[in-house]
Amino acid sequence: MFSPAWYQSIAMLDSRLFRSATKLKAMPSMRNIAKRAIRQAAASLRGMRYRGEPEKLVEKGYDEMAADYGNWTLHHQRPDRAKYTELLMQNLPEGANLLELGCGPGDPTTKTLAQRYNVTANDISEACLAIAHENAPNATFIKSDMTSLEFPANSFDAVVAFYSFHHVPRERYEPLLQNIANWLKPGGVFMAAMYPYDVDNLVTGDWHGSTMYWSSFDEARTIELVTSAGLKIIEQSKESAIEDGKETTFLWLLAARV
Numbered sequence: 001m002f003s004p005a006w007y008q009s010i011a012m013l014d015s016r017l018f019r020s021a022t023k024l025k026a027m028p029s030m031r032n033i034a035k036r037a038i039r040q041a042a043a044s045l046r047g048m049r050y051r052g053e054p055e056k057l058v059e060k061g062y063d064e065m066a067a068d069y070g071n072w073t074l075h076h077q078r079p080d081r082a083k084y085t086e087l088l089m090q091n092l093p094e095g096a097n098l099l100e101l102g103c104g105p106g107d108p109t110t111k112t113l114a115q116r117y118n119v120t121a122n123d124i125s126e127a128c129l130a131i132a133h134e135n136a137p138n139a140t141f142i143k144s145d146m147t148s149l150e151f152p153a154n155s156f157d158a159v160v161a162f163y164s165f166h167h168v169p170r171e172r173y174e175p176l177l178q179n180i181a182n183w184l185k186p187g188g189v190f191m192a193a194m195y196p197y198d199v200d201n202l203v204t205g206d207w208h209g210s211t212m213y214w215s216s217f218d219e220a221r222t223i224e225l226v227t228s229a230g231l232k233i234i235e236q237s238k239e240s241a242i243e244d245g246k247e248t249t250f251l252w253l254l255a256a257r258v
């Protein structure tokens, strides 16, 4: 066990390192060498500070870069986002009750969905939710870890999670998917963009300038978890897009509660 003073020192260093890394943005010549080293040190330190609490790493990271992530999303529109939003709308009548998990800053997805549906949007990051509220003022927002949410059975016609599951620890996938199936009305639909690779408790130092936590299963295990929760796959495809010069692939799923 570490003393409170130890935790206080780690917290102070963590904040200082984040500020140093941010200042380096203004010094292009230093960028390649120093930025990476400082960010890696910041990631290790933050990993220590929030050891055993990955949801806090995620919350702090998105609180720091909510606006940056929001702008980036708008300038890096992946074709799969629009394609699957359209598919969802074809399968879900107007006025339906929809729950969005990990809504982020809410543009374009929450904003688009809230024009058509009765949207309850959730995120763990207060900063993301503040922006999302401006983008989709008629949605209802809940700040919470999605794995701690509670709703009565049969509450929603649809539950969606666009690019958010890969920040949830692997051991929480199964109970979360079971909750989702339980919250859905019979015939209700689940749509998600999942990262289809084996990633276990990874902490990196430069997701939009912040430390971030990643966790996911390969495609076969992801499908197994979804179907064993009582969700029948209607549509599934791996979709790739270039993000910041790198090909990134997500597994898109549309499933229905049996």
Ligand SMILES: C[S@@+](CC[C@H](N)C(=O)[O-])C[C@H]1O[C@@H](n2cnc3c(N)ncnc32)[C@H](O)[C@@H]1O
Pocket (backbone or CB within 6 Å): 055, 058, 059, 062, 073, 101, 102, 103, 104, 105, 106, 109, 122, 123, 124, 125, 128, 144, 145, 146, 147, 161, 162, 163, 164, 167, 168
């Ligand atoms: C990559 S962003 C995706 C945001 C948005 N869905 C989109 O399509 O752009 C991931 C979002 O999931 C949220 N998130 C990650 N883990 C979460 C958790 N356990 N509970 C609630 N939100 C979470 C993050 O705060 C972040 O806003």
